[in-house]
Amino acid sequence: MSVSVREVAARAGVSVGTVSNVLNRPDQVKAETVERVRAAIEELGYVPNAAARQLRAGRSQSLALLVLDVGNPFFTDVARGAEARAAKEGLTVLLANSDESSEREASHLDVFERQRVSGILVSPVEGDFTRLEEIRKHGIPVVLVDRGADQARFASVSVDDVAGGALAARHLLEQGRRRLAFVGGPLRIGQVADRFAGASAAVAEHGSATLQLFGTDEMSLDEGRRVGEALRPLIRDTGIDGIVAANDLLAIGVERALLFGPDPIRVPDEVALVGYDDISFAASAVVPISSIRQPRELIGATAVELLLEEASRAKGDAPRHVVYAPELVVRESSVSG
Amino acid sequence: MSVSVREVAARAGVSVGTVSNVLNRPDQVKAETVERVRAAIEELGYVPNAAARQLRAGRSQSLALLVLDVGNPFFTDVARGAEARAAKEGLTVLLANSDESSEREASHLDVFERQRVSGILVSPVEGDFTRLEEIRKHGIPVVLVDRGADQARFASVSVDDVAGGALAARHLLEQGRRRLAFVGGPLRIGQVADRFAGASAAVAEHGSATLQLFGTDEMSLDEGRRVGEALRPLIRDTGIDGIVAANDLLAIGVERALLFGPDPIRVPDEVALVGYDDISFAASAVVPISSIRQPRELIGATAVELLLEEASRAKGDAPRHVVYAPELVVRESSVSG
């Protein structure tokens, strides 16, 4: 069906070895021959078979990026960074989505291992690091993305979520806010737990301040609105004057609920608000939302770099962990007048 | 390095053919043998090599979906639908992003062809159908997604954007609006042009109504805000009372600019607004936005179905074109009182 090197060789009047050389090391072939072979390729519409090449090579030219949610702009940007860095190495990135399901994660990992990808970048669903151990034992490097120091056995790139949570809370404290609320959940998500822990620690430093947790089932706009509605009476009754949201979708939802109910609450005058992730919608919310920014593309690029390192890491050396610092972006939602 | 059938066969005391049979047709192997082979696989940690399998089979178990923008929720949902349908056939979907760049598109197509994917679903960047023709000539089925009847040579799934534009405009006309504005661009994007054409046609049916075009450079929140600012004085001066936006991002941007400037304009009392795509943010905008909904997941699923059809289509038969009807979703932004 499909044209192979054999036919190209016949057409150009050379051996198959030469065709392969033209494709991979053209400088070792006489210019005129290169020309002839190229012409044959063109005429026959030859397209190399990646499977055959890879079978021989033992490893594919792709690396996999398995994320929790492709819908989340955070991961889209991480992917962009990874792609750009991988392209420099001549590698393609396969993007896959686990949708926070362990089963989907496992099934994707199976496919990748069978594919003999040259490495796997994964933002893992909870638990189950045994499968990843196994994969690594089979010789495929693994790098954890957005998941950090708790898994010392794997190389990782992450952002310090504890610091980020603290940054958000401290900013509100500096604005004179004392009765804070933290909106986010479920807490089994590592990132959420860390951000909450950071915020708690920051609040604990101030004797007079308090932090109250408002849990959510997911990190969505709708959950944000729901909590916002719940918060509205409480703000005036219990004097809550600052809110830290575990991500920007929640923050936007909360803000809407506060601003547009009957008897709206003024942001930031009555309550100040800080989100997390700095997605583009945060800046263009009704009252632009202060947020904690993470170096998303850099995370992706670094992950690829760690992968290359892992591939050539000596057994004795420990895997490397890169932790980036989050950054506070101040907008109107947290600063009065 | 990696364990192969050969070693599994040795360990289980059978031939390689039998190992393969255990993997692919276990019912043709005695239960006890199956057991023994499975045990050997387990003990050795054998993982089949997809490249070898595919080399033999001549075709991969994956199909490719190449979209214009993974950041756009529209395409994410299309992908979800495609994945679900493909999974039923035991196929994996490779998702790739052309970012509206012909070069990136071409490079991805190259990779896919080399990979011998079993089919390509593509939402093409302008022009350049020759490459797709070529790919199809090489035996890989191609289906156009969100791109319709103008390319009769390829099977396609799309939504009738002319009808959608008409639906939006007609709805405003039915609400008694007569001086309409269309916000969107650039017009070289087929979808935008079609939606505008549909809206124009609907307006033309009403002798007394008019439609004025407000072009944008891209379909973003920011461009929406920009046009919204420009629109604000015009609305009262020239009596514009209805706005059709070419997508929801624009609609949301416009709405914000209208509602929150100094001297805000009331939506829908002073001006009614209809968006397009029905993304989740539309429903939770400050004033929930009426929109034109497209069956996104269905589009993905149908694309996979057309692909399967294409694979077995006789030369004589014409490729099939599926066009879905868009649907109006009415919310508060377009209905007074």
Add this chain to the structure above:
DNA sequence: ACACCAGCGTGAAACGATTCATATATGTGC
């Protein structure tokens, strides 16, 4: 006792590219 069949297994050939040891031609220096 014989032919025949079903059930299980076997192992070599094939898929298409790459590699590498080996051949051939060309040139250089003495």
Add this chain to the structure above:
DNA sequence: GCACATATATGAATCGTTTCACGCTGGTGT
């Protein structure tokens, strides 16, 4: 004219699966 290096090309072996034409056993029916 000879030895030797360099440039270029060859083609068989290899990667790990799947497939397929064939064996081998032990029944069954006659």
